[in-house]
Amino acid sequence: MAEKRYLFTPGPTPVPHEVLEAMSRPIIHHRSSDYLAMFESCLERLKLVYRAAGDVLMYTGSGTAGMESAIVNLCAPGDRVVVVSAGYFGERWTTMARGFGCDVDEIRYEWGESPSSHDLAARLRESGGAKVVFLTHSETSTGVVADVEQLAAAAKDAGALVVVDAVSSLGAVPLETDAWRLDSVISGSQKALMTPPGVATVSVSADAFAAAAADGGARYYFDWERTRDAQERSDPSFTPAVSVVIGLEVALGLLLEEGLEQAFDRHTRLGRACREGVKAMGLELFSPDDDRSAVVTAIVAPEGLNSGELVQTLRSRLGIVLAPGQGPLKGRVFRIGHIGYYDIFDITTALAGVELVLAEAGADIERGVAVTRAMEAFEHSHV
Amino acid sequence: MAEKRYLFTPGPTPVPHEVLEAMSRPIIHHRSSDYLAMFESCLERLKLVYRAAGDVLMYTGSGTAGMESAIVNLCAPGDRVVVVSAGYFGERWTTMARGFGCDVDEIRYEWGESPSSHDLAARLRESGGAKVVFLTHSETSTGVVADVEQLAAAAKDAGALVVVDAVSSLGAVPLETDAWRLDSVISGSQKALMTPPGVATVSVSADAFAAAAADGGARYYFDWERTRDAQERSDPSFTPAVSVVIGLEVALGLLLEEGLEQAFDRHTRLGRACREGVKAMGLELFSPDDDRSAVVTAIVAPEGLNSGELVQTLRSRLGIVLAPGQGPLKGRVFRIGHIGYYDIFDITTALAGVELVLAEAGADIERGVAVTRAMEAFEHSHV
Numbered sequence: 001m002a003e004k005r006y007l008f009t010p011g012p013t014p015v016p017h018e019v020l021e022a023m024s025r026p027i028i029h030h031r032s033s034d035y036l037a038m039f040e041s042c043l044e045r046l047k048l049v050y051r052a053a054g055d056v057l058m059y060t061g062s063g064t065a066g067m068e069s070a071i072v073n074l075c076a077p078g079d080r081v082v083v084v085s086a087g088y089f090g091e092r093w094t095t096m097a098r099g100f101g102c103d104v105d106e107i108r109y110e111w112g113e114s115p116s117s118h119d120l121a122a123r124l125r126e127s128g129g130a131k132v133v134f135l136t137h138s139e140t141s142t143g144v145v146a147d148v149e150q151l152a153a154a155a156k157d158a159g160a161l162v163v164v165d166a167v168s169s170l171g172a173v174p175l176e177t178d179a180w181r182l183d184s185v186i187s188g189s190q191k192a193l194m195t196p197p198g199v200a201t202v203s204v205s206a207d208a209f210a211a212a213a214a215d216g217g218a219r220y221y222f223d224w225e226r227t228r229d230a231q232e233r234s235d236p237s238f239t240p241a242v243s244v245v246i247g248l249e250v251a252l253g254l255l256l257e258e259g260l261e262q263a264f265d266r267h268t269r270l271g272r273a274c275r276e277g278v279k280a281m282g283l284e285l286f287s288p289d290d291d292r293s294a295v296v297t298a299i300v301a302p303e304g305l306n307s308g309e310l311v312q313t314l315r316s317r318l319g320i321v322l323a324p325g326q327g328p329l330k331g332r333v334f335r336i337g338h339i340g341y342y343d344i345f346d347i348t349t350a351l352a353g354v355e356l357v358l359a360e361a362g363a364d365i366e367r368g369v370a371v372t373r374a375m376e377a378f379e380h381s382h383v
Numbered sequence: 384m385a386e387k388r389y390l391f392t393p394g395p396t397p398v399p400h401e402v403l404e405a406m407s408r409p410i411i412h413h414r415s416s417d418y419l420a421m422f423e424s425c426l427e428r429l430k431l432v433y434r435a436a437g438d439v440l441m442y443t444g445s446g447t448a449g450m451e452s453a454i455v456n457l458c459a460p461g462d463r464v465v466v467v468s469a470g471y472f473g474e475r476w477t478t479m480a481r482g483f484g485c486d487v488d489e490i491r492y493e494w495g496e497s498p499s500s501h502d503l504a505a506r507l508r509e510s511g512g513a514k515v516v517f518l519t520h521s522e523t524s525t526g527v528v529a530d531v532e533q534l535a536a537a538a539k540d541a542g543a544l545v546v547v548d549a550v551s552s553l554g555a556v557p558l559e560t561d562a563w564r565l566d567s568v569i570s571g572s573q574k575a576l577m578t579p580p581g582v583a584t585v586s587v588s589a590d591a592f593a594a595a596a597a598d599g600g601a602r603y604y605f606d607w608e609r610t611r612d613a614q615e616r617s618d619p620s621f622t623p624a625v626s627v628v629i630g631l632e633v634a635l636g637l638l639l640e641e642g643l644e645q646a647f648d649r650h651t652r653l654g655r656a657c658r659e660g661v662k663a664m665g666l667e668l669f670s671p672d673d674d675r676s677a678v679v680t681a682i683v684a685p686e687g688l689n690s691g692e693l694v695q696t697l698r699s700r701l702g703i704v705l706a707p708g709q710g711p712l713k714g715r716v717f718r719i720g721h722i723g724y725y726d727i728f729d730i731t732t733a734l735a736g737v738e739l740v741l742a743e744a745g746a747d748i749e750r751g752v753a754v755t756r757a758m759e760a761f762e763h764s765h766v
Contacts, residue, residue: 009412014623023626024407027706029392029580058582060444062621068604077601093747100601102457191621196410198443198624218460218483221444221451238445239573241624242395243406243582321412 006352008101008319008335009141010168010296011191012197016254019195023247030242036234037348038249044232046250049170049193049260050185052177052203056239061202063167066186066200068096069129069222070163073204073212074132074184077101082123082130082160083113084151088141088326089165093134104293105130111328112142112286112298115148124158131211133160138169139162141326143287143298143335145173161208167191170201171255172267172295172339183208189244192263194251194340197350198244202360237292265382267294270338272348272381277374281358281365286333296337298329302363307334313357322354388702393523393551393679393720394581395573396631399637402578404539408629413625416614416722421632425569428635432553432643433568434578435560435586442583443624446571450585451479452605453546453567456587456595457515460484465506465513465543467498467534469708471524472548476517479577488513489746494711495669495681496524500533507541513592516543526681526718528556535563544591553584554638555678555722568590572627575646575678576632579725581627587611598741646741648765650677653721653730655764660734662758664741664748669716670702680719680735681712687745690717692712703736704718726763 006013007030028034046056046106075081081102086109097104107123109115113134124130133155138145154375156225161183166175168234170185171192183205190197204212206223212224220226221238231235255263271294275285278299286298302306307325311334315319327335336350351370390397397458411417431441458464464485466476469492477748480487490506498518507513516538521528535545544566549558553568554575560568566588587595587607595607600760603609604621615618638646654677658668661682669681684690690708694717697703708716719733734753741748 005408005409005411007412009414011622012412015410020407025388025402026388026403027395027398028388029390030580031392032698032704060448060625062443064621065443065604095605099603104512107575108392132575133483188622190625196624197413197622198627220479220482221448238447239394239442239571239580240445241579241627242573242622244581244627261620315415321415 003319006346006349008336008338008346009271009321009323010191010335010339011188011289012196013147013337013340014342016194016251016341017198018254019084019247019251022250023243024377025050030236030240032191036143038246042245042249042252045249045256046201047304048256049252050177050203051179054206056232056281057202057204057224058240058245059202059222059227060198061200063186063188063200064092064195065222066188066202067093067165069202069224070184070186071096071100071102072217072222073220073224074161074208074215075100076215076217076349078103079107079131081132081134082107082120084113084120084136085109085136086113086144086246087111087136087139089138089139090252093136093165097134112144112290114148115151117147120151120287121154121157124154127260133162135162135164135173135378136257137164138173138295139167139297140168140369141329143293143296145238145292145295148175152182156181161211166338168295171263173292174264175207177203189248192246192340194254195247196240196244199248217245245377267338269378269381270294270342270344271297273344273374273378274336274351275345276377277347277370280369280373281355283365297338298331298333298335302358302365305361305363306331310334310357310361314353318353320350344375348377386702388704389729389732390704391719391721393574393599393718393722394571396577396723397635397725398579399577400489400628401637401723402435402634405633406626408732410625412625413619413623416538418625421629425628425632425635428565428619428632428639429464431639433586434558434562434633437589438587440587440607440614441623442585442610443581443621443627444583446548446569447475447746449569449585450476450518450548450570451567452495453587454479454483454485455600455602455605456544456607457544457598458483458485459592459600459622460597461486462487462514464515464517465490465503466517467503467519468492469496469498469525469527470494470519470522472522473519476519476548480517481654483521485644490554495527496530497527497671498534500530500537503534504537504540507537507543510693512541513543516545518547520547521678523551526676526679526711528552528675528678528750531558532563535565539564544594551678551722551747557647557702560586572631573656575723576631577637578630580629581624608685649719650724652681652761652764653677653725653727654707656727656730656732656757656761657719657721659760660753664738665751666748669712680721681716682719685715685748686739688744688746693717693740693744697736700740701736703733705733729760730757730761
């Protein structure tokens with residue numbers, strides 16, 4: 001039998017059959033009425049998921065492309081900005097903003113720490129504020145989901161624009177674009193939105209559009225105003241990733257059919273199940289052991305074992321694809337993603353595989369309990 | 384019966400079943416060995432199609448994203464560049480280069496004219512040269528395929544770097560990246576490469592890399608060096624459009640299996656067939672009536688008929704999707720694209736549809752001859 005593969009990376013994530021099927025139909029033209037009606041529906045669904053009344057823009061690109069659009073629309077060289085950084089993707093904000101000439105004040109935490117809104121408020125008070133504050137909602141490298149509601153409130157109180165990397169969080173954990181007054185929220189098709197990679201989504205508030213218009217920096221492909229105008233007059237500026245957009249429209253329909261609250265609840269319970277199973281084996285969690293941590297579960301490899309090799313073995317031996325550690329966590333942690341199209345049997349599959357491979361590697365773990373504990377935690381843990 | 388659709392737009396173009404099938408398989412991770420082996424093969428195939436020994440970079444983005452990458456890597460504000468422009472996409476080079484602060488000397492032709500290498504050589508001589516010359520190989524808005532070999536020679540003789548928009552031409556008409564000393568050639572997945580849109584491809588010569596390194600301008604997502612390094616160490620910088628890349632690898636295999644020369648020959652004969660059919664109906668060609676014009680056939684709408692309405696009617700009445708005129712050609716011309724996955728029966732379908740709709744609209748055309756003439760031209764016109 002051809003080997004079955006089980007994908008637990010925090011993006012790309014498994015794509016439902018309905019989405020793959022829609023994407024495999026003959027291609028259509030991006031200025032045809034078929035496409036434009038579908039695109040309109042996709043944008044409406046996106047706004048419901050963003051919980052935003054205003055514009056959500058779509059770019060052909062990765063999540064990083066969406067992040068870059070926020071920098072080049074909002075920041076001119078020399079602008080003072082604050083980046084709250086506690087992992088790989090927080091550091092990316094810093095690198096990118098510095099690369100475009102921003103004067104970056106970085107509030108830098110150890111990887112795995114949870115950023116504090118008090119720290120941000122204090123820093124903004126001391127430094128006299130900033131034009132933009134860049135946040136990371138779900139820090140995919142560590143499994144930490146930051147309290148963006150509180151962080152954004154601190155930034156808004158200091159008069160800053162707030163930009164949030166929600167690439168791995170949108171649709172998995174609560175995020176309120178309008179209610180939390182977020183000026184720009186960046187996400188991507190390939191995480192909780194259950195679609196292959198290729199499309200970045202970017203919400204833009206009225207204040208953010210005004211700041212972009214005042215900025216006048218050099219930009220073309222990523223220019224927010226050009227993209228908004230093109231979306232409004234149903235005349236795409238550049239050829240979009242037609243099949244990915246078609247898939248996204250179907251996937252967003254599935255997500256909204258389940259219900260956003262139900263999806264959040266499911267992710268919370270998947271996180272609980274994963275953590276309970278991991279702990280039952282006697283393993284140490286790296287990501288926080290709390291309900292906020294519902295996107296990625298990061299686990300410390302047992303003493304003497306390299307997490308990268310563990311990930312390799314799971315893949316070659318069992319067809320299970322987890323994510324290794326990044327940056328300073330390389331070799332130390334491995335990560336189980338549960339973003340998007342997952343149910344409890346995905347978690348039990350991952351746990352059963354980890355248990356076997358660790359046992360074979362001679363790790364001192366408890367056997368025969370992880371899967372059962374995970375099932376119990378999922379079934380009896382309604383949020 | 385559900386209506387069949389026939390897509391004749393110059394991008395997106397029809398996608399072969401083999402490509403759609405490959406794209407509809409379960410998604411894989413972009414750092415997995417499965418993906419990396421496939422990606423390696425895709426790059427090797429691309430180089431064969433580019434006829435380039437050096438690097439071809441892949442970006443998640445539209446063709447315009449690839450064009451922007453050339454500008455932001457090669458040009459700093461104030462740099463003197465020349466744009467050769469004879470239509471919609473030539474003008475895009477000008478708009479983008481000016482937007483990024485270049486001092487643009489535009490050699491501007493009427494839409495539909497063929498650029499001359501003598502004009503370019505003269506301009507470069509008069510003005511003392513330029514850092515970069517931007518060319519358009521196939522001007523999709525008019526159907527004109529420029530003589531890039533001669534134009535590039537004129538630019539290289541004057542010491543300029545040469546950048547070519549080959550989005551709708553690569554794989555359809557001859558293009559020799561190395562032999563013609565082209566420093567950067569931009570294409571996209573959705574034209575002759577027979578794959579859905581989402582990936583831009585960019586060849587970069589050693590001289591172009593050196594110029595980019597010396598430039599030091601602000602760029603991140605589009606930075607050539609970052610992308611090359613990531614490709615070399617098989618560690619994508621940003622999540623690629625996995626399914627589009629998978630499709631592209633299959634499509635490039637189909638193209639190379641047919642043979643590049645055979646594909647060029649087929650496009651030449653499709654162009655001939657289309658033009659002969661159009662002329663047999665008594666219609667006036669807008670694109671040149673020569674063999675170079677093998678990508679898109681632009682046709683003047685008969686007196687008194689609006690070409691946009693004609694395109695609408697073909698679509699709603701017969702399911703045939705042509706392209707209307709752009710810019711100054713809006714309402715005046717309509718375009719039949721024959722880039723990529725087309726054979727003679729696509730041309731006869733388009734011609735049969737055009738004939739019927741024009742007859743119903745009361746146009747004074749010859750009936751009953753176009754399809755036969757096209758078949759004859761295709762069958763008896765080996766290049």
